[in-house]
Amino acid sequence: MSHSFSLEAILAIARNNAIGLDGKLPWHLPVELKLFKEVTMHHALIMGRKTYESLPGILPNREHIIISQSLNSIHGVHIATSVNHALSIAESLAPQKVFVIGGKRIFDELIPHCNAIHVSRIMREFNADTYYDFNFQGYTIDQSHSLHDVETGTDILYQKLII
Numbered sequence: 001m002s003h004s005f006s007l008e009a010i011l012a013i014a015r016n017n018a019i020g021l022d023g024k025l026p027w028h029l030p031v032e033l034k035l036f037k038e039v040t041m042h043h044a045l046i047m048g049r050k051t052y053e054s055l056p057g058i059l060p061n062r063e064h065i066i067i068s069q070s071l072n073s074i075h076g077v078h079i080a081t082s083v084n085h086a087l088s089i090a091e092s093l094a095p096q097k098v099f100v101i102g103g104k105r106i107f108d109e110l111i112p113h114c115n116a117i118h119v120s121r122i123m124r125e126f127n128a129d130t131y132y133d134f135n136f137q138g139y140t141i142d143q144s145h146s147l148h149d150v151e152t153g154t155d156i157l158y159q160k161l162i163i
């Protein structure tokens with residue numbers, strides 16, 4: 001797959017591979033939400049329908065491409081029926097970067113095609129109903145820094161991984 005944009009993924013994973021609970025994130029970590037905003041701002045996002053429904057609304061200054069076979073058109077977002085359809089919509093928007101933001105099946109299908117992965121490793125275990133077993137092998141750490149969520153006392157290791 002070759003594109004005119006950089007295809008990247010961004011995900012937050014707990015120690016036990018938890019990523020989601022009851023249609024939301026298993027945690028409330030403002031420092032991690034801030035990081036997500038900084039990394040993705042002014043770029044396009046590809047997401048599954050449930051991840052879209054987990055958002056508080058349309059995120060400002062980012063094109064949203066939602067993969068779904070059940071949704072009809074929604075004002076302000078693009079609907080794709082498959083990952084390939086999502087990539088062709090992204091191509092037509094001509095962004096500099098496109099971020100794959102989940103959930104699980106979208107990560108499974110698109111992470112192998114991403115040239116960078118932004119991972120927040122949440123240094124705790126959480127109850128969850130959605131897990132993602134990300135394989136860190138084969139990547140080089142391009143950037144790495146620690147974050148600390150003061151409110152919950154949670155440590156987070158952010159890493160940008162490249163092929």
Ligand SMILES: NC(=O)c1ccc[n+]([C@@H]2O[C@H](COP(=O)([O-])OP(=O)(O)OC[C@H]3O[C@@H](n4cnc5c(N)ncnc54)[C@H](OP(=O)(O)O)[C@@H]3O)[C@@H](O)[C@H]2O)c1
Nearest residue numbers: 011012020023024025048049050051068069070102103104
């Ligand atoms: N920690 C993280 O980084 C992170 C990131 C994202 C999401 N999450 C969490 O994970 C949960 C949601 O993730 P999820 O994996 O359950 O769902 P999801 O991938 O966000 O959404 C699943 C839906 O997307 C559509 N879909 C997915 N793959 C498709 C494909 N290849 N072709 C066509 N349609 C496709 C289908 O929609 P239709 O049923 O409409 O056809 C499917 O039911 C939430 O709890 C969310 O908060 C966490």
